[in-house]
Structures are given as C-alpha cells and as structure tokens.
Amino acid sequence: MPEYDFQTLSSIDFQILSRDLLQKKLNVVLESFGAGKDRGVDFRLRDNSGHIVVQCKHYKDYAPLLQTLKKYEISKVQNLRPNRYILSISTSLTPDRKDEILRMFSLFCQSSSDILGREDLNNLLGLYPEVERKNIKLWLTSTGSSTELYGTTPH
DSSP: OOOOOOTTSOHHHHHHHHHHHHHHHHTSOOEEOOSSOOTTOSEEEEETTEEEEEEEEOOSSHHHHHHHIIIIIHHHHHHHOOSEEEEEESSOOOHHHHHHHHHHTTTTOSSGGGEEOHHHHHHHHHHOHHHHHHOHHHHHTSTTHHHHHHOOOOO
16 A cells, blocks of 8 residues: 555545545544635534544644644634544654644543544555545555556556
C-alpha cells in the first residue's frame, strides 16, 4: 500500500476521506454538512450518550497547523462542549506533537488516538482498503496505485 501525504487532495476531498475512514473505524454514520462556516464541526454524531465532533485540518506543515489550532479551534471546541473531539490531520505527527495537541484539547479528546495524523490515516487505509478504492482522487495521484488496488499489471 502506498504511503500518502494527502497534499494532492483538496480540503474537501481530505474531509471526505477522513469521514469515510472514521465511519469504518468507529462503525457509525457521521452527519456531514455543506460548505460554509462550520463553527468547528466538519462531522458529528449525536446519540443518547452525547455527541462526537470531528474536525479535519489539511496542512502540509506543523507550525501553521498548531497556530490555527491555538488561535481558532480551542475556543470553538470549548463552545461546542462535545463528549468526544476527534481531529483528522494531514500533517505528519511525532509523539511529542500529538501530546502537545492532546494537552490543548484534553477536556474533549479521550486519548491521543483521537488525534489522527498522516501516519494514522495511512494505517487506517491499510485496514480499510475499500475506503482507498472509493476515494478515486487519492489513488489516482499515487504511482502504481491502480496496480496495487486491482491486482493488475500495466501492459
């Protein structure tokens, strides 16, 4: 399986990929919304036990991501007060970076596994290859993807 950096995807395509992977991982159907101001909610699940909020951040580098999380997202999450907050991030994360983000959202993230970085998303793609196949824009940009996905060899 290729290791994607997700930079060829638009923000919307990255959100859709994240939604599809999280729905598989959590075995739920997440509410999805149209374009526009989202108040910090890309996807959510409301049920009798409360609600889960998912936010996707499509950044190449960590520094601007961190600045955005600090400047905008913390206050949004505090206003939402979800039972669980999940971040899907296209940036590569080290353990220290995950811990730094977890400290910011510690009241709402259950653990560091609620912060999915690039490596986590690639791991989920390995676990759920049908999501990779469904997201054509993802595998079309990867060298050799169609061969890996469909078991064919170029002629």
